Amino acid sequence: NGNKYFARGKYREASIMYRSALKKDRRYGEAYYRLGLAEIRLNRFGEAAHALRRAVELLPSNLDAKVRLGELYVMFLTTAQNTKARQEIASELERLIPGIFKLAPGSFDGWRLQGLLAWKLGDREKARVHFEEAQRVQPWDPNVVYSLFQVLEQLNRQEEAEKLAWELISRRKEFGPIYEALYNMHLRRRQIDQAEAVCQARVKNNPKSRAAYFALATHYHTFGPKERSNEVLRQYISLESDQAKARLEAVDYCLQVHDYDNALALLREGLAGLQGNARLTYERRVAGILLDRGNTKEAASYIDGLLRQYPNDPELLSYRSGVHLAEGGRQVGEWVRRLERAARAAPDNPVVRFALGRLYLVSGQEQRASAEFKKAMSLGPNYAAPRVAMAQIHLNNKDNAAALLAASEAVRISPLDRSARWLYAYALQGSGRLQEAHGELKVAADQAPSDPDGWIRLGRFEIQIGDLTSAERSFRACLENSGSAQCTSGLAEVLAMRGQANRSIELLQSEIRKAPQDPELRYALAETLRKSGQHARAMALYQELLNAQPNSARIHVRLGVTYEATGDRGRALSCYRKALELEPDNAEALATAAANLTASGKLSEAIPLYKRLVQIQPENPVFLNNLAYLITESGGDLEQALTYAQRANRLMPSQPDFLDTLGFIYLKKNLPGAALGVYRELVGLHSKHPNYPLFRYRHALAAFQVGQFDLAKREAEAALALNPSSHEAKQLQELLAQIDRKLRQ
Template sequence: MRQINGRHYGMTIKQYSTTFLLVGSMASSVPVRASGEIYHATAHLDAIKQSMIAEFSLASHDIPTALHNYTVLAIKSNSTVVRQRALNVALEQNDLKAALDIATHWVVQEPEDVPALFYLAHISLRAHEYQLAAQTLDKILTIDPNADLEQILAGIAPETPTDREDLLRTLHSSKEKHNPSILVLIAGLEAQNGELEQALSTINRALRKRPDVTGFILMKANLLIAQGDEEAALKWFAKSSRKHKKNQDVQLAEIRYLIKVNQPEQALSKLENLLKKWPNAEEALFIAGLTSIDLKEYDKAEQYLVALRYSNQYQNEAYYYLAINAERKQHFETAKAYYRLVDGSLYTVSRRNLITIFDKQNKLEDGLRFLTQERVNYPQHASFLYQAQAEILKKMGNKKAALSLLDEAIKNLPDDPELIYAQVLLLDPFQDKVLLDQTLKKLLQIEPNSPTYLNAYAYTLALQNRRLDEARGYAEHALEYAPEQASILDTLGYIAFLQNDYETAANVLEKAYQISNSLNIGVRFAKAVFMLGDMEKFTNVLQQLKQKHPNDPQLDQLDSLLLPAKSHKS
């Protein structure tokens, strides 16, 4: 409860802070002169009051009041900040009518304001007001013929063919239909409709008018790639790179495509040329580092990645791949040093790789001490670090110490489901029956709809051959959330088998086996078919299993089921 309250409190603070920003904006945009213009002072105070009411309404989830107040404020106010805030609130609440009203009034008040026109065009498209959208696009292009209109379509391109056709007709009827920016929008919609040849023709028309626009060049490349014409795409990239030698984006796009079509040597050669012109191009350095690792040119990789150690964007990735590079060179101590420097989204995978190195060096005790220190340095990763230590202790054969460590972890983080699940995986379903039952119940209290935890409880009860109806309910509930997960299908099939419901068991286990090709699931499936009495199908399944898993001792048991039939025939 404390965490939930804290979260709401944080949201409230954020919204109240927005109110103060708006008040400051209105204070600067509506000056109150000391000459006694009471009307302006009153209007100003009313605006402050109205914005505060709107923000308090948002905080208390009274959306209609908040939207009404912001719509009135946006129409009356001259403040861009107020209008943008009003629009953001309307769009966040998906109230397109309110957003359209606000944007329309903004454009009426400031007909030459390009950001306002962009808002109106964007919202018109979202609201399927295509005629208004086309008129607004015309207006934007009249003011700025070189405006980049792609962002207007971002995230709002019509999803249905009918809506796309409506928008295409509207754009084709626009008086600016030959404008290259409009042609790009049309090409994008045609591509969405699967009309790739037509889209290519349209983008070529745009390129004839504006051949140097990066977005147009890359759209043509993407259309050629979408057509599956690798040769044409490579030729277009090569031609564009030669023609636009100073365009880094085009050069990098060609390099990425070369890597994609498995031409890393050529890509690296082009990267080397690019870096001669732009030695500090971070994306190029990063791609060059990774490509060099793939080509086993480890010294080159190190040279490129070391240059990114202080990059705001690539620092963690650089350290991570420097560690990978050092590992490939068998320089394990260097690799460990680099892995220790990795943070951010690569933190957990870097520490797992580090533990693997400790394991290879037979230094798991050192790994345990390292992870203990990591819990001090990175408390936000405590759950993962406890689990990693428990895995090491289990690998060292010290299950008791692993359980003890997880007990300590759960006391510190009592509602962490991953820690509790780690404990579940260590408990014995027979020796620890009571504790396991309590732990699984706690897991489902925290996350009642987790297919993983539902399946764990169902399978545990199946192993113990008790409360099978309850176990079946858990497995069926898990399948509602993960219907194609083989392990859950296997659990349900196993429970149905124990309940003598062989028909359900056979059907469910057959599906699980088709998904996973697991020997254990295949053996269960064969047994269920045998219990149904379908000897022909049983023989076929057994033969399939023998082909995929020859000489596996588990199949001897299935073979023995055929012996009575063979004896009878002889």
């Protein structure tokens, strides 16, 4: 029965039947195998892997079970969030592959999996060799050639890669990924004409392919002339038998590239002669586009006019709720109730579900928002917006694996949606896949070269990974393509970081002469002066900026930081307090004020600021740790402090300062055994830390409290030999005296 359901595509029912069979016989290998296949179709990959592992154990001669399990391991390698998990998965795959070759010597799948394993582990040369073996056994498998192409490019063997790609195209004209990979390789090498030729070949080889036409339209939209992009879209519409459907597809494409004017033009062309539901479909799309383009007044007027004709239309109500949010409305209770009614009236409308999820999110109901976004994803398999929203939620919650999955789906559906691609890049970054993240950010920057946002994100990422040469290149490209002051600021920052402060200052002064009233350039110059130690000049410039923008919390904070650098904590604190008057929840102002008060010994005043920071950013481990330490140091609630410290350590394990806070709390709570374990780790792993003498002192104290007096004496004497502060030296001498008394007893 399970197989019958599977054959009809009813995988959920098939899974239930296979599980029923396994309840009767836990060693029924074929049922595990079939269950694994069903779970793969249901995208429940963890359960699929469990079932296939059992199938491999019980059916050692089942080659397909081994291959399918190996493919899952490759997928898990891609999404693993830490080195240990990757190593464990790689070991499982390394144990599995020999069994494939044993059953099928010279197996195509064996070589393919070995190539994927080597590639995921960073050994590109070995991956190349394995993929070429797979190509020899089963020539021109498109997925293997596609992987081999990427490896060759990464090995800087671009000519071989290009030749390989064109050969595959001649054999498999319909295989879209190879066109995209070849196109992107040319873009990375700034070979715009060759990239255009790839798109033209794709259209010629696939005259019925929507993806081919849209790829060519994208090229012209990005690199010009834009009129050619519109021509390609209209050519696609004219060739389709269902032109109304093709027009809506072209509209969707225009929205992906944020070409709202052309999207509206296409819709208005199509509205002529339409009546009834067909006309309403187009009217809804116009309403959504007016909202997306940010003209909320026009959108509100247009949607309100339609609602007078269709007062209960769920989709129009959804768009109207979006106008409310775009206008800054945060009192969403009435709109939540209206959209809940709309969702009951149209339970299978993904647009309504997404709009309701947005309202829940704004009202602080993240779980309910997530549930609605997931419903929208299920109802709209080609609807990118809820996937983008879920990717953002997962990133906020530090769930990089889930963010990666949601963002990758959004990019697949809407490859020109840069917000989706940015989220995908940040999920890759959070998963430690920096090279891939860098590549995605480069693609996003190239998609809209005149928009500074893409270049700035790319440059910022390159600064984070320490690639200042590439960051300088990105900010220069940003400046050349957009002329934005933000690009100049970024370039100046990079020059200063590369030890070229004078060049940075000269650049900013030159740009200020061209645009003397630009506040961003003047702010960037003040920041550069501050960072280069020219505090007096920086303070004068910040003050000029404040004269023009007295309500800028950001500038008050920066002026305070500059005073702090000169040792004037009093004036610095006044600046921070002024910033907090203007923006009570400004995280930077709260953090700088709290640090200032802590350094001045005013712990009771610092603690409320850190508590507010933890409310605003509950997943920030630094704020959690600092709050825990101050509560403990000031004699506060140790249970509360322990909760904060444990959260900080879960978010950032093995961070020495966070471990020290945890150990300090254990000592204060009279839990020396727990403290001893913490300080044993700190002393063993962090000998270069500036607080190392303190770690050894507290290690000695914990050892003393559990009665390990010899260990306590060794640690106290070692700490004294490390030139601790005078206060710590006094504490150590007192502790040694106590230890000696215990040893004499």
